[in-house]
Amino acid sequence: MTAAVDWLRTTTPGLLVLCGLAIAVLLFAIIKVKLEPFIALLLTGLGLALAAGLPVSKIVGTAIKAGDSLLETGFGGILGHIAVIIGLGTVLGAILEQSGGADILTGRLLKIFGEKGAPVAMGLLGLIFGIPVFFDIGIFVLAPLIYVAAKRGGRSLVLYAMPMLAGLSMTHAFLPPHPGPVALGGLLGVSLGWLILIGFVCGIPGFIAAGLVWGTYIGKRIHVEVPDEFLVRSDGSRGGEQIAADTEDETAERRTGEGPGTATDPGAVAVRQAPPSVGLIGAIIAIPLILILGATFGTQLLDADSQLLQVLTFLGTPAVALLIAVLIAFYVLGVRRGSSVQELSTLTAESLRPVGMLLLVVGAGAFFGKVISATGIGTALADTMSAAGLPVIVLAYIISCGLRIAQGSATVAIVTTGGIVAPLVAGHDYSQLSIALIAMAIAAGSIILSHVNDGGFWIIAKYFNLTVKQTLQTWTVLETVLSVVSFAVAALLFAIVS
Secondary structure, rough: OHHHHHHHHHHHHHHHHHHHHHHHHHHHHHHHHOOOHHHHHHHHHHHHHHHHHOOOOOHHOOOOOOOOOHHHHHHHHHHHHHHHHHHHHHHHHHHHHHHHHHHHHHHEEEEEEHHOOOHHHHHHHHHHHOOOOOHHHHHHHHHHHHHEEEEEEOOHHHHHHHHHHHHHHHHHHHHHHHHHHHHHHHOOOOOHHHHHHHHOOOOOHHHHHHHHHHHHHHHHOOOOOOEEEEEEEEOOOOHHHHHHHHHHHOOOOOOOOOOOOOOOOOOOOOOOOOOOHHHHHHHHHHHHHHHHHHHHHHHHOOOOOOHHHHHHHHOOOOOOOHHHHHHHHHHHHHHHHHHOOHHHHHHHHHHHOOOOHHHHHHHHHHHHHHHHHHHOHHHHHEEEEEEEEOOHHHHHHHHHHHHHHHOOOHHHHHHHHHHHHHHHHHHHOOOOOHHHHHHHHHHHHHOOOOOOOHHHHHHHHHOOOOOOHHHHHHHHHHHHHHHHHHHHHHHHHHHHHH
């Protein structure tokens, strides 16, 4: 018995077996026992630490001091990095949504692309609006606009929904301030500026392949009608054609249907007067991205003691950049349009309610990764990978894919894979560009093959009137195309620059 325990704790094969068992227990707890991922990650991390023989004082500290423990540094390290960013990003998305920005973007894009180009317009709508808005909230807000476009175009709902979903999924997986990319920045030690830049570079080809090419192909082969109840107002007085005219003319009112996305659903859209211009909405979305990229490139191009670099660094710190954008949005989209500070405070509080569990999952995942690093499993993986000749970017993608397919949550897949891969990245002298590409491989793996264990699968089936078979034929394939193409771009660039 002692010999077996020593073998598990001290040999490379034993450590790999221990890691595999821990992940199997984690998946069992989430999938079969139905534990919240936060609880499952915490329990599994503690169990792995004890099984690996780590001292209790290292795992949880002592009764007097616990600040240096794996538990507190695992949670605190990542949450200190992402909590403010995710919180501010959530608030920014909420004020943009409440202002009527989605309606205005839709109307303008439909005017530019016309009826034949409406699927492309819907894809760009998802891509633009998805930057500041969480994936599921984006569906709730944009679904009524997709219904209108499909009704007016007289073609399958799939043709309009898939490009929009590809845009939302791409931004959610690859771009800050979304939780996955932000968490990877903290876990792998790469700046959000590089993640924004490489997120676009890797994600846009995937978006084109999945949303525009695949979306157009499958949209012409699977016909799904828009149910009338999705388009009728709750009072029954206005139909879809009138709503379509309102959207196209960029009028003041925002109207929703009686199906998914009405006042009784999370996607309910409040009526607001005097919606903002497209340029204003685009500028507010662009402000934090430009400031963060300015700091990133300033670090590369300016002297370390440059006063301009100090200014760019301060303004381009993600928390500061997002705070500036939120304050501007509060004024131009809120106060200037008649909202009181109290109303804005209420909006802020309501938008932040869903964030708590998300932060706990990310923190628990980071703790799990800390334990993996402390046990020496990361070193064992590095040795095995080197012996097999497997590049770290391929290993990262495979692990992320496996976790995603097994348990369904992209966030769990990202934070768990990030914790496993972090020691491998730290052991090499990779540039920020190379680490950003590894992060994109993890993000790409986290969205592959969405199926029945993914909550997003069921949201999409409900909101776009799809059967399970149709959802598998459309959405599941879309996510897989987006994943594979984006990873291929990341892997190719990694081979060139590393």
